[in-house]
Amino acid sequence: MLDGKKILLVVSGGIAAYKTPDLVRRLRQLGAGVRCVLTRGGAQFVTPLALGAVSEDTVYQEIFSLTDENEMGHIRLSREADLVLVAPATANILAKMTQGIADDLATTALLATDKPILVAPAMNVRMWENAATQHNIKTLAARGIGFIGPEEGDMACGEWGLGRMSEPEAIAAAIENFFRRDLPLTGTRSLVTSGPTHEAIDPVRYIANRSSGKQGHAIAAALAGLGSQTTLVAGPGHQPDPKGVDVVKVETAVQMLEACRQALPVDVAVCAAAVSDWRVDTVAGGKIKKSGRKKTPALKLVENPDILASLSAPGNSRPRLVIGFAAETDDLLANATAKRAKKGCDWIIANDVSPQTGTFSGDNNTVHLITDKGVEDWPTLAKTDVAERLAGRIAETLSPAP
Ligand code: CTP
Numbered sequence: 001m002l003d004g005k006k007i008l009l010v011v012s013g014g015i016a017a018y019k020t021p022d023l024v025r026r027l028r029q030l031g032a033g034v035r036c037v038l039t040r041g042g043a044q045f046v047t048p049l050a051l052g053a054v055s056e057d058t059v060y061q062e063i064f065s066l067t068d069e070n071e072m073g074h075i076r077l078s079r080e081a082d083l084v085l086v087a088p089a090t091a092n093i094l095a096k097m098t099q100g101i102a103d104d105l106a107t108t109a110l111l112a113t114d115k116p117i118l119v120a121p122a123m124n125v126r127m128w129e130n131a132a133t134q135h136n137i138k139t140l141a142a143r144g145i146g147f148i149g150p151e152e153g154d155m156a157c158g159e160w161g162l163g164r165m166s167e168p169e170a171i172a173a174a175i176e177n178f179f180r181r182d183l184p185l186t187g188t189r190s191l192v193t194s195g196p197t198h199e200a201i202d203p204v205r206y207i208a209n210r211s212s213g214k215q216g217h218a219i220a221a222a223l224a225g226l227g228s229q230t231t232l233v234a235g236p237g238h239q240p241d242p243k244g245v246d247v248v249k250v251e252t253a254v255q256m257l258e259a260c261r262q263a264l265p266v267d268v269a270v271c272a273a274a275v276s277d278w279r280v281d282t283v284a285g286g287k288i289k290k291s292g293r294k295k296t297p298a299l300k301l302v303e304n305p306d307i308l309a310s311l312s313a314p315g316n317s318r319p320r321l322v323i324g325f326a327a328e329t330d331d332l333l334a335n336a337t338a339k340r341a342k343k344g345c346d347w348i349i350a351n352d353v354s355p356q357t358g359t360f361s362g363d364n365n366t367v368h369l370i371t372d373k374g375v376e377d378w379p380t381l382a383k384t385d386v387a388e389r390l391a392g393r394i395a396e397t398l399s400p401a402p
Helices: 015-029 048-055 066-071 074-079 091-099 105-112 125-129 131-142 168-180 214-225 253-263 307-312 332-343 383-398
Strands: 006-011 033-038 083-089 117-121 151-154 160-164 189-194 229-234 246-249 268-271 278-280 301-303 321-328 347-352 367-371 374-377
Touching: 006 015, 006 105, 015 033, 015 048, 015 083, 015 168, 033 048, 033 105, 074 105, 083 091, 083 105, 083 168, 091 105, 091 117, 091 131, 117 168, 125 131, 125 160, 189 214, 189 253, 214 229, 214 268, 214 383, 229 253, 246 253, 253 307, 268 307, 268 383, 307 321, 307 332, 321 332, 321 383, 332 347, 332 367, 367 383
Parallel strands: 006 033, 006 083, 083 117, 189 229, 189 268, 229 246, 268 321, 321 347
Antiparallel strands: 151 160, 278 301, 347 367, 367 374
């Protein structure tokens, strides 16, 4: 996710410039704001109108244009961004950057910026392999400029080799990784369970519960937002997949446990799913019919595996931190404290799910965090804020500040 990040995209004159509207669209979908600077060469391959429409911002082109300079000087343009991305980066612009040439708006902004620069080169294979280009690349890399690609493949000129610009999807992913590198949970792995499970009775009926998955999904999003590589094992529901999270969709408790095991090893596991405690012993192969039946059918239930208890069990693959939820309608703190001990998890989040609280379907949650140090009462918060606060606490515990 790139929420609120400001990216200055310099589009130089290569055929791959035609892909930049798609790149801008993807970066914006990830939450970034994108402002474009288009070189004269770039404008041969993509129009300012197209970039302006997808970025919903002015496209800056001319250093001596009164309008552009009045509105936004090149210094401000380059300083207001969190990151400068050059895509496509031609052999020519890389050479100018190496030499510090500033003969148009794009190269002047690149020389003036105090922000990190990433480049996505795009050129013919011979130009890429040329000793001059190779020298420039080494020089720029030594100055801390990051490279995305290029890739090997067919080129617009008909040749094959190294020099194709990375696809917009790969560039967007590289930018996400770039922003993740300094986050508090960078380098960690997280597992979150969320939503209900459905336990089949027959092909058309199942046992379910009222969990919406809002809280679990928000926790996965918050952990990923702090840089953790996050797997979300989600039961059936309508929550959109959180961005930047690896989502594994399951139906039943047995499938959920298997998906969690597959995701190990992780540093932290948060079990927010409302797992059905029981499943039907023998699922009917066909629809159980009412007609022609003398007695009401009885369901024989068997206990489901306890995912939280299983992840909490001592062993090599036990996460460093295992966190459960205790959804209770009575004696909240006493039940939650007992549940923490019974399941063997490190922390438990107690929440009152009595119907009058509206917790199950609502956007807010009033929780108490129970750790080995005692009980913390949190105020009523939006589920997204509970998630962020929890992710912050996890980060403090996994990577304490020096
Ligand atoms: N949990 C789990 N697997 C199960 C049942 C529960 O992982 N089969 C997890 C939930 O995700 C939650 C915690 O255990 O983090 C507590 O769930 P809850 O339904 O409150 O507890 P139960 O074990 O079902 O206990 P009880 O029904 O007695 O309240």
